[in-house]
Amino acid sequence: MAGVMTYSNNTALALELLTAAGLMGQEVKALSINNEQQAQELKDAGASVYEVTGEYSAADTNMVAEILKQAAAALGVDIILLSSDRRGKELSGRLAQKLNAGCLTDIKAIQVNGTEIECERNALGGAAIAVQSIKSTKQVLAISPKVFKQAEPAGDGSINNYAVEETISAVSVKEIIPKSTDSVDIADADVLIAVGCGVQTKYNLPAVEAIAQSLGGLVGCSKPVATDWKWFSEERIIGLSGKICSPDAALILGVSGQVQFAVGVRGARVLISINSDENAPINSMADYYMVADLNDVLPQLKDAMS
């Protein structure tokens, strides 16, 4: 039986892929490109690591896909697991096309039935969950962050050096600008407070923060609140193009509940919504909803909770 190869340039995600690969009942080979520390961490998690070093630019999707294609052929693997972060998603289509492989991205769950790998992903903008599998021999599967736990340290790992043919790049990096990253991850929140456009003014945020604090929760937001209003970093976005959260409780403030948002909180055990519009879609998917103006409710709630 052919094997499974994993690759992500993000080490945390590469470790998650090892866990996913473990489900497939096949030999697992972990590829690592120009990242000695990652190779070591994957080895410590018990993986057979193949480390590629050379003049490769991670920014050149074609080049990375070419390395993966060559490695897959040399290592005799049919299934390639990638991370479905931005880098991984861009890579997956290019690699799949090189291999004439079927490809699924943003995979939220995997079920292995014998030789078939059934994957769940959102469809119709999140309105539905599709169960899909790939029919071609070669398969490229890009798995969403945090679907699997990172592989724990284990024995029996190894690092092998692996050489590939160099290719010419038509993409050059002129500058890299780090983004300031959050120290918290809303995907880990037990209690999640979601700020939507209905919060209306920044003057309401201190009350939201105070309520979050009294509930021991983290504050996330709908997409326009981060991308248009810039109240929060994009890491705080809940939903299809942000974080999928499954908190114990979610308090949703002034979010209409379009599908792309709703997929991000569907996993909450309890969903509570406050919205001035009785017919907002979010109310029909809530356990508790309150029809009210947040400008009135937030100060009162803050006082009552403190």
Next chain:
Amino acid sequence: MIVPYLGGNDEKREAVLKGVRELMKIVVAMKQIPDLQQIRIRDRKPILDGVPLTFGKIDKNALEAAVQIKEAVNGEVVVVSVGNEELEDTIKEALAADADSSVMLIEDDIEKMDSAQTAKVLAELIKQVERYDLVIFGEGSGDNYSGQMGSRVAEILGLPQAGYVTSIEIDGIAAIVKRSLEDQEEILEVKLPAVISVAADLNEPRIPSVSKVLKAGKKPKEIFNLDDLDIEVCEALVATSSSLAPASNRKGIELKSVSELVEVLKSEASGGN
């Protein structure tokens, strides 16, 4: 300093050097999708009958990006799309928003094609556009959002690519783009011709005036069907066994006062105790 457009291939470059003013040709690939706001769910099944078709929101960002480049460097925007018989109507949205012409492939049951099949057809359609410099996609379609198309088409066309792009400038024979990743931004120089996928919200798509909407139908169009194109479309590589809305059994209790709300928060939102 930004150098003006100098041509996306050798032929055009030579012409420019001889003093000929070449048009920059930008292809935008757009996907016809059902209007997601209008999909209803019955027995967990999404009901698509009667739902109007439109272009995805991010595809409209891609078009706007193309039109802004054309306005900056003297160019031309061609919309390329694969869809069903209603596409001729849908495409007018793009032509009204300042695309100059369109190339379409129209087939029934086109929505059943998977990414690999669509990529093949789309690449073939793009080849019908002579001497293009840049192909622009959205980061993902509005319905499936799988984000494969730009990458697959770049591979078929043998072009360099950059995804999740939030700004594009043309500099001589290259595009200078900003790629926005989770933890960093990259400024990249990508040699033309190239494929670029833009991130959602990189711009605010223009709303066409009524007179532009009326004139959209008169812009040049080319329509193909599968038999016209000399390609073999392989079998679908991906099978879908079900596509259902998730089951939900929420309580739906209305809270009438802040004190009821506080009650609920204290009992339900404190670690589930």
